[in-house]
Amino acid sequence: MSDKRSIDSGTPEPSPGDDKGTMSVRLGNLPFETEERLGVSLSGSLPCITCGYDLKGISIRSVCPECATTVRATILFRVDPRSEVFRPIFHPEIITVLLFAWAIGALVAAIAVWIPRIEEVAAGGGAMQYARIWSTVAFWAIVASAVGSASFIFPFRSMRPWKIVLAAVGMGGYALIFIGFMGVRRAELGQAAPYSAGALNIDRTLMRLLMMAGVIIVLLGVRPVAREFVKRSLALRTGRVNRQTIFAMVAVALVGMMGDAMRLVAPHVPTAMEAVVSQLGVVCIVISSLLLTLGFASAVVDSWRIGMALVVPTPTLREVLGEE
Numbered sequence: 647m648s649d650k651r652s653i654d655s656g657t658p659e660p661s662p663g664d665d666k667g668t669m670s671v672r673l674g675n676l677p678f679e680t681e682e683r684l685g686v687s688l689s690g691s692l693p694c695i696t697c698g699y700d701l702k703g704i705s706i707r708s709v710c711p712e713c714a715t716t717v718r719a720t721i722l723f724r725v726d727p728r729s730e731v732f733r734p735i736f737h738p739e740i741i742t743v744l745l746f747a748w749a750i751g752a753l754v755a756a757i758a759v760w761i762p763r764i765e766e767v768a769a770g771g772g773a774m775q776y777a778r779i780w781s782t783v784a785f786w787a788i789v790a791s792a793v794g795s796a797s798f799i800f801p802f803r804s805m806r807p808w809k810i811v812l813a814a815v816g817m818g819g820y821a822l823i824f825i826g827f828m829g830v831r832r833a834e835l836g837q838a839a840p841y842s843a844g845a846l847n848i849d850r851t852l853m854r855l856l857m858m859a860g861v862i863i864v865l866l867g868v869r870p871v872a873r874e875f876v877k878r879s880l881a882l883r884t885g886r887v888n889r890q891t892i893f894a895m896v897a898v899a900l901v902g903m904m905g906d907a908m909r910l911v912a913p914h915v916p917t918a919m920e921a922v923v924s925q926l927g928v929v930c931i932v933i934s935s936l937l938l939t940l941g942f943a944s945a946v947v948d949s950w951r952i953g954m955a956l957v958v959p960t961p962t963l964r965e966v967l968g969e970e
C-alpha cells in the first residue's frame with residue numbers, strides 16, 4: 647500500500663456505492679499531481695459522481711457547477727489509473743456471457759440440489775420423494791457452469807502458460823462433479839431420504855465427496871485467472887465492494903467434505919459417540935451447503951460487475967485529461 651498516497655486537501659464527498667458515507671480518497675501513481683497537470687481541464691467526457699453533470703471542459707481543481715462535488719472526487723471514483731496497463735481481452739462480450747453462465751449455473755445447481763433436501767425435511771423423513779425435475783435442472787445448470795468455465799482458459803492476450811494449464815485442470819474438475827452428481831442421483835434412487843434414513847447411504851456419501859472434490863478443483867483451478875478478472879473491475883479491486891474470495895469457498899467445501907467423512911466414520915467410533923459424530927457431520931454438511939450457495943450467489947454479483955467492467959471499461963486518465 648506504500649504506492650498509495652492520501653490527498654488531504656479538499657472535502658471528501660459522500661459517494662454512491664459507499665455506505666460508510668465518506669469516500670476514501672486515495673491515488674495510485676497518478677500523473678496529475680504535479681503543478682502543470684493541476685491546471686488541466688477535462689477534455690474527455692466524465693459524468694459527475696453525484697449528479698451526473700458532464701464535467702468536460704472543467705478544471706480538475708474545480709468543483710461540479712451543478713452540485714459542488716469536487717472534480718477530483720469524480721476522477722478518483724470513475725477513472726481507473728491502471729486500466730491502460732491491462733492486457734487486451736479477447737471478445738469481452740463472449741467472455742462476459744461465459745463468466746456469468748459459470749457463476750449463475752453454479753448458483754442454480756446449488757439451489758436445485760437444496761430443494762429435495764427441503765422437501766425431505768418438510769416430509770419428515772420416510773420414503774424419498776424423488777423430484778426428478780430438480781435433478782434435471784441441476785444437471786443442466788452444471789452443464790452451463792462447465793461451459794462457462796471456458797471463460798477462464800484463455801481470456802487475455804499473452805497469458806502465463808501455467809495459468810492456462812491450471813484453468814484447464816479446473817475445467818476438468820467438472821468431470822468429477824458430473825460423476826459425483828450422477829452417482830448421488832443413482833444412489834438415491836429407490837432409497838430412503840438420505841439425511842432422515844436410519845442407515846447411512848454410503849454410496850451416496852462417497853459420490854458426494856467426489857462431487858465436492860470436483861468443486862474444489864474447479865475453484866482452485868480458475869482462481870489465478872479469476873484474480874485477473876477482479877483487477878479489471880475498479881470497484882472490486884479497490885475493495886469498494888466486497889467480493890467473494892475463492893479460498894473461503896474452498897474452505898467451506900472442505901467443511902462439507904469433513905461432514906461426509908464424519909458420517910462415514912461414525913459407525914466405527916465407540917457406540918456412545920456414534921450419534922453425536924453422525925449428527926455433527928450432518929451439521930457440517932448443512933452449514934457448508936448453505937455457505938457455498940451464498941458464495942455462488944455473491945459470485946454471480948461479482949461476475950456481473952466484472953462483466954460490466956470488461957464490456958464498458960472504466961475511462962483511462964488519458965481519455966479524461968486528453969493527450970499531453
Ligand SMILES: [Zn+2]
Binds near residue numbers: 696712
Ligand atoms: Zn455534480
